[in-house]
Amino acid sequence: MKIDSKTNNRSDRALDRSDLRRATFHLLKDLNEERASLISTEEELKKEASLLNSIAAANLDGILVIDRQGKVIFFNQRFIDLWKIPKKLLIFKDDRKILAYAVTQLFKPKKFIAKVNYLYKHPALISSDQLDFKDGRIFNRKSIPQMIDGKVVGRVWRFTDITEYQNFQDKLVYSEQKYRRLFEAAKDGILILDAKTGEIREVNPYLIDMLGYTHKEFLKKKLWQIGLFKDIIDSKKAFEVLRRKKYVHYENLPLRTKSGKAISVEFVSNVYPIDHVEVIQCNIRDITARHDAEMKVINNEARFRAIFENSPIAIVLVGLDNHFISANRAAIKLWGYSEAELKKMTFADITHPAEVKRDVTQAKRLLSGQIDVYNIDKRYIRKNKKIIYGRINVTLAKDSEHRPQYFLTIIEDITENYQWEKMIKESEKKYSTLVEQSSDGVLIIQDGLIKFANKAIQEMAGYSPKEVINQSMLKFIAGKYKKVVAERYGRRLDNLPTPSSYEFELVKKSGQTLFTEINSSLMDFNGRPAVMAIIHDISRAKQIDKIKSEFISVASHQLRGPLTGIKWFGQLLIGQKVGKLSEKQVDYIQQIYNSNERMIRLVNDLLSVSHIETGQKFNIEKKSGDIIILIKNVIKDQKINFPAKNLSISLDKSCPNKLIFSFDQDKIYQVFSNLINNSIKYSAAGTKIIIGLDRLVDKVQFFVKDFGFGIPQHQKNRVFQKFFRADNIASISTDGTGLGLYIVKNIVEAHGGEIWFESKQNKGTTFYFTLPLKNKKVSA
Amino acid sequence: MKKVLLIVDDEEIVRKALSSQFDQEEIEVLTANDGQEGLKIALERHPNLILLDLVMPIMDGMTMLNKLRQNEWGKKAEIIILTNLSNAEKVAGAVELGTYEYLVKVNWNVSDVVNKIKDKLDL
Numbered sequence: 025m026k027i028d029s030k031t032n033n034r035s036d037r038a039l040d041r042s043d044l045r046r047a048t049f050h051l052l053k054d055l056n057e058e059r060a061s062l063i064s065t066e067e068e069l070k071k072e073a074s075l076l077n078s079i080a081a082a083n084l085d086g087i088l089v090i091d092r093q094g095k096v097i098f099f100n101q102r103f104i105d106l107w108k109i110p111k112k113l114l115i116f117k118d119d120r121k122i123l124a125y126a127v128t129q130l131f132k133p134k135k136f137i138a139k140v141n142y143l144y145k146h147p148a149l150i151s152s153d154q155l156d157f158k159d160g161r162i163f164n165r166k167s168i169p170q171m172i173d174g175k176v177v178g179r180v181w182r183f184t185d186i187t188e189y190q191n192f193q194d195k196l197v198y199s200e201q202k203y204r205r206l207f208e209a210a211k212d213g214i215l216i217l218d219a220k221t222g223e224i225r226e227v228n229p230y231l232i233d234m235l236g237y238t239h240k241e242f243l244k245k246k247l248w249q250i251g252l253f254k255d256i257i258d259s260k261k262a263f264e265v266l267r268r269k270k271y272v273h274y275e276n277l278p279l280r281t282k283s284g285k286a287i288s289v290e291f292v293s294n295v296y297p298i299d300h301v302e303v304i305q306c307n308i309r310d311i312t313a314r315h316d317a318e319m320k321v322i323n324n325e326a327r328f329r330a331i332f333e334n335s336p337i338a339i340v341l342v343g344l345d346n347h348f349i350s351a352n353r354a355a356i357k358l359w360g361y362s363e364a365e366l367k368k369m370t371f372a373d374i375t376h377p378a379e380v381k382r383d384v385t386q387a388k389r390l391l392s393g394q395i396d397v398y399n400i401d402k403r404y405i406r407k408n409k410k411i412i413y414g415r416i417n418v419t420l421a422k423d424s425e426h427r428p429q430y431f432l433t434i435i436e437d438i439t440e441n442y443q444w445e446k447m448i449k450e451s452e453k454k455y456s457t458l459v460e461q462s463s464d465g466v467l468i469i470q471d472g473l474i475k476f477a478n479k480a481i482q483e484m485a486g487y488s489p490k491e492v493i494n495q496s497m498l499k500f501i502a503g504k505y506k507k508v509v510a511e512r513y514g515r516r517l518d519n520l521p522t523p524s525s526y527e528f529e530l531v532k533k534s535g536q537t538l539f540t541e542i543n544s545s546l547m548d549f550n551g552r553p554a555v556m557a558i559i560h561d562i563s564r565a566k567q568i569d570k571i572k573s574e575f576i577s578v579a580s581h582q583l584r585g586p587l588t589g590i591k592w593f594g595q596l597l598i599g600q601k602v603g604k605l606s607e608k609q610v611d612y613i614q615q616i617y618n619s620n621e622r623m624i625r626l627v628n629d630l631l632s633v634s635h636i637e638t639g640q641k642f643n644i645e646k647k648s649g650d651i652i653i654l655i656k657n658v659i660k661d662q663k664i665n666f667p668a669k670n671l672s673i674s675l676d677k678s679c680p681n682k683l684i685f686s687f688d689q690d691k692i693y694q695v696f697s698n699l700i701n702n703s704i705k706y707s708a709a710g711t712k713i714i715i716g717l718d719r720l721v722d723k724v725q726f727f728v729k730d731f732g733f734g735i736p737q738h739q740k741n742r743v744f745q746k747f748f749r750a751d752n753i754a755s756i757s758t759d760g761t762g763l764g765l766y767i768v769k770n771i772v773e774a775h776g777g778e779i780w781f782e783s784k785q786n787k788g789t790t791f792y793f794t795l796p797l798k799n800k801k802v803s804a
Numbered sequence: 805m806k807k808v809l810l811i812v813d814d815e816e817i818v819r820k821a822l823s824s825q826f827d828q829e830e831i832e833v834l835t836a837n838d839g840q841e842g843l844k845i846a847l848e849r850h851p852n853l854i855l856l857d858l859v860m861p862i863m864d865g866m867t868m869l870n871k872l873r874q875n876e877w878g879k880k881a882e883i884i885i886l887t888n889l890s891n892a893e894k895v896a897g898a899v900e901l902g903t904y905e906y907l908v909k910v911n912w913n914v915s916d917v918v919n920k921i922k923d924k925l926d927l
Contacts, residue, residue, distance in 0.1 A: 577889075581859060584888035584910040589817030592914035596821065599915065624910050631890055690890075690908065 045085060049182075052079060057172065086183035089170065094144065096122065097178060106163070106183050131156040143167055147176040154186075162190045213308035215242075219295055222246045222263050225303060234310050236282035266304050270295045276315060279308075288315035338414075338435040341421075346370040346387065349430055358414070358437055360407030371433070376403035376411065390420045391428055401438065413442040465540075465559035469497050469513065470549050484540070484561055486533030502529035502537045509542075516544055516555050527562065539563045569637065576634035583627050590620040628694075629763040633746065636770050644774050646686040651724075652679065654689065655715055658696040662704060670709045673700065676716030683717070683724070685797050691771045692795070698764040699728040699791050706789070707732030723777065723794045731788035735781070743781065744769045768793075807925045810834045810851035812842030812868065813886060814860040818909065822855070825918045830927060839863025843871055850877055853924050858887040882924060886917075 077098075080087050086103030090096055104114065107126050114122070123140070127133035136155065143149055148169050155163040164186045170178035207214055213231025217224055227242040247263050266272055274291040281287060290309040295302060332339055338355035342348055348366040356363060359374055371387075372380045379402050386398045398418040403411055414435040421429045459466045459478050465485070468476035474497055477489040485492075485500065492500070501509050505528035515522035524544055529537040543558040594617035596602060598610055605613070652675075659673050696715070703713045711731045718725040735743060735750050742748045747762035772779045772793045779793040809831050811819050823833040834849060836842035840863040846854060854872075858865035865885065872878035885906030907917070 581888050585815045586817070588888060588909040589815065589821065591910065592821035593817070595914045596824070601825070628890075628911070635890075690911070693911075 041084075045083065049180075052076060053170075084184075086181075088181040088183075089178055090181065091178040092147065092176065103183065106185060129157050129159070131158055143179065147179065155183075161185060161187045163187075213289075213306075213310070215306040215308060216298075217247055217263075217266075217304040217306065219267050219302035219304050222267075231308060234281070234287070234308070235279070236285075266293045266306070267295065276311065287312040338437070340366070340371075340433050340435070342371055342431040342433055344391065344428060344430065346372060346384070355435065358406075358412070358435060359404060365407075374404050374406075376405055379403060386418070387431065390418065390431065396420075401442075404435075412437060412439040414438065462558075464561075465557075467492075467497075467557045467559065468547070468549055468554050469557060470552065470554035472496055472498070472510075472513070475549060475554065481559075484532075484538065484559065485530060491533075500530050502531055505529060512544070513555055516546055517553055519546060530559070539566045573634045573637065576630060580627050580631040580634075584624070587620060587624050587627065590616070591624065594620060629767060632694075632767040632770070633763055636767070644688045644691065644771075646688055646775075648684060648686050649689055651683045651685065651687065651692070651717075652681060654693055655696055658693060658700060659715070662697065662700050666704050669704060669707075671704055671707060671711060671713055673704070673713045674715070676714050678718075679716055680719075683719075685724070685795075687775065687795055688771075691775075695768045695771050695793070696728070698768045702764060702791075703728055703730035703732060703789070706730065706734075720794070722798055723796045725792060725794045727790055727792045729788065729790040734785040734787055734789050735783040736785055740783065744779075807831045807853075807927065808834060808849055808851040809921065809925070810836065810842065810846055810849070810854045811886075812836040812839065812846075812854060812860070812865070813857035814838055815857070818857070818886070821914055822917065822921075825914070826921075831925065837861075839865060839868035843868045846872060846878065846881065847875060850881075852882065853921060854881060854883045855886045855921070856883050858885060858889055884920070884924065 080098070080100040083100060083102060086106040087098070087100045088096065088103050089098035103109075107122075108129070109122060109125065113125055123137075127136050130136050139151065139153065143151060149167075150169070151165075151167045153165050155165050157163070162185075164184040166182040166184070168180045168182070169176045170180055207226070207228050210228055210230055213234045214226070214228040215224060215231055216226040224242050224245050224247065227239065232239055232242065272291070272293045274289075277289050277291045279287055279289050288311050290311050292307040294305050294307075296305070297303070332350075332352050335352055336354055338358045339352045340348055340355045341350040347368075347370050348363075351363050351366050356366075359366070361369070361374070372384060375383055383400075383402065386395070386400075389395045390398055396419065399416070401413060401415050404414055406412055415438045416436075417434045419432050421432050423429055462478060463480055463483075465480045466476070466478040467474055467481070473494050474492045475494070477487075477492045479489065481492060482488050487500075497513070498506050498510060508526075509528055512522045512526070525541060527539065527541050530540050532538055539562050541560045541562045543560070545556050547554055547556045594613055597605065597613045598617060600610075655675065659675075662673060700713060700715065707713065707730045713731075714727075714729045716727050716729070718727075739748075739750050743750075744765050746766045748765070749762045769779050772795070776796045777794040779791065781789060781791045783789040807830065809826065811822055811833065812835075813819055814837055819835045823835060826833055834845055834851060836845050838860045842854070842856070843863065845851075846868075856865045856869065865887070869883065872881060872883075886909055887906060888909050890908055907920075909917075
């Protein structure tokens with residue numbers, strides 16, 4: 025049996041059915057031919073014809089048989105169905121008409137007709153081609169000559185609807201093309217392995233690039249031969265895994281390129297058949313960069329985490345639903361809630377009720393993009409109900425696509441600051457109230473100008489605060505004080521030592537002067553140094569002082585009268601000027617006399633003190649005199665007054681016989697008197713007291729030296745203070761007002777001299793003082 | 805010729821203590837209670853030395869001194885201020901007016917005062 029195998033159409037080869045049909049047809053044909061020769065009777069022929077008809081009818085293809093003249097001999101129902109031939113055309117059996125009808129359905133009818141004519145001219149030819157219909161159908165047309173005894177008697181046309189098949193084929197081709205394109209152009213590496221042998225069948229350009237091997241080096245090699253995995257054993261093992269598991273996914277696989285560079289890849293492999301052969305397709309994505317980026321992100325995250333947790337400032341993440349996502353240690357400490365508790369709360373839950381609305385509004389504005397950041401000082405309520413103040417900074421964190429993720433809030437606890445600020449504000453208010461209510465004048469002076477004056481200035485000086493602002497301070501100071509005040513102001517600004525309080529006279533608006541005491545200090549005013557001066561009206565105090573001193577003067581004077589009387593008559597009696605007295609009598613009178621002397625001294629001291637206090641001081645009357653004689657007189661008088669003590673009081677050998685210069689006789693008499701008096705009082709019986717002097721260049725230095733009880737170390741700095749009496753003396757002698765040295769110091773200094781002492785307890789004391797030789801003018 | 809001493813002081817105790825110390829033969833001691841009396845006696849008797857207290861009723865020492873200095877004789881009269889004032893201002897005035905000196909009574913021994921007087925009277 026001859027089977028036509030000349031045609032190499034792919035479609036024929038692939039389809040078993042057509043083979044079968046052809047075979048059947050040819051078989052039938054052969055059979056027909058063979059049988060024809062055997063059939064002798066018409067009946068046999070009919071039988072064959074019927075058989076053929078049945079077979080033809082059952083055929084899936086459309087069959088049309090045409091004789092040599094082109095007349096339709098036979099066709100099957102399928103033919104009619106395929107070509108959609110209308111019944112009336114069939115009745116006439118006019119092949120031309122059928123043909124004409126048929127070709128209208130084709131895309132290329134002319135081609136069809138041409139072929140038909142061509143075949144008629146070459147009746148022995150077999151042809152096979154494709155017909156494309158307008159409605160998208162595709163037919164396969166096979167044409168075979170009908171032969172009897174080697175002679176062409178007709179032609180058999182066979183039509184097969186291959187539309188679906190063709191579509192399928194097209195899809196396959198398209199799909200293959202698509203696959204190829206993807207394979208070649210993929211930005212991932214693709215590796216195709218033979219699942220059985222592990223041989224590399226295909227590798228795409230990207231993988232070649234990625235791993236650095238050439239195409240040749242890849243193909244036909246086994247997977248483990250190219251060291252894809254760490255070493256051969258690993259590779260073989262890996263291959264087994266790949267083959268066994270139909271799907272494998274390694275998120276992060278370390279590989280080495282040909283050059284040895286380490287890269288990280290994402291590895292996916294699938295097993296499926298291609299042309300009945302199982303292959304493993306590996307998709308390899310270089311994620312080195314991504315890996316690095318991920319590591320960076322992880323590191324950054326770790327870093328962020330560390331910063332977040334360890335920050336001393338409270339940081340929280342708040343979700344877009346206003347609930348807390350995360351809170352660092354400082355935040356937990358700040359509010360007193362645990363992180364778990366916070367996660368169940370919104371930020372509004374811990375905000376002071378009065379501020380919730382505002383914050384919620386701001387959060388919305390952040391979300392909507394109206395604002396980028398929200399800064400405010402706000403109140404929170406801690407778990408323990410305490411109110412705290414926080415300075416917050418809120419931003420919206422977004423992802424790489426600018427979608428909001430969460431709020432990042434940083435909170436600085438400013439409760440203390442706030443309290444301090446509150447306290448400062450209150451204190452400032454208090455202060456300014458104080459200043460305004462003060463009855464003393466308060467001024468702030470900067471650059472020599474008055475920058476601030478309180479109300480009291482009005483009463484004191486008759487100027488309203490406005491009138492004095494930006495005026496020179498000197499304008500309001502009485503002439504004789506201007507220099508000293510200006511100087512002290514300057515020194516104050518330079519932070520040099522200068523008396524912080526002193527007296528001066530200011531000039532009132534009326535022109536009158538007013539005695540005031542000023543207390544000044546350095547301060548900061550508008551960022552620059554200035555002097556604050558508190559001016560206290562002491563005119564009344566001065567008046568009182570004047571009255572006091574006048575009173576003391578008068579009183580002292582009045583007291584002195586009788587004291588003089590007692591003194592003189594006492595002296596007369598003792599001097600036995602009015603008759604002889606017994607020893608006892610003399611003694612008794614002496615007692616009276618001594619008492620009186622003490623009173624005289626007290627009154628003198630009081631008077632001196634009152635003069636010092638009122639600033640009248642001593643108008644030193646310097647007259648030329650011999651100081652040596654004066655000292656001798658003092659010694660004489662003192663001896664008279666203190667005979668009992670048995671002390672040796674004498675002038676030092678070094679003393680000249682005469683020394684004449686100008687000094688106030690009375691006052692210096694007082695000085696020596698006081699010093700020697702003290703020495704006597706504070707020496708034990710039998711000791712010495714020596715008075716001496718040293719002539720220096722322009723002054724004389726005197727000393728009064730005793731070997732008595734001395735002055736205790738811890739009291740040395742108080743020696744010249746008013747009413748001071750040393751501890752070690754008080755118990756010994758009640759005599760002494762404590763005014764003596766105070767007065768002595770004043771007298772010496774009024775002369776322009778200096779006074780000091782050296783003393784050792786129980787060893788003795790030496791007082792030194794100087795008096796200027798030249799007749800220098802002394803200020804009171 | 806007997807010397808004439810005038811003591812002008814409102815305190816009896818002072819007048820008494822001083823006047824008792826002089827030999828009647830040598831010195832005639834006159835006394836006055838106040839400046840007015842003192843002035844009158846001074847102008848009448850032209851004493852060789854006047855001891856003048858400052859604080860006195862009716863007329864104080866300074867006023868008397870001023871008035872005295874307006875007199876022909878008074879201009880040259882010898883005066884020692886005897887006072888218990890140590891208020892230098894008040895006293896300075898007196899010194900300016902050209903007295904010999906002043907002394908604070910309570911600080912002076914009576915004998916020293918007497919010696920001074922005698923000295924001034926060339927006795």
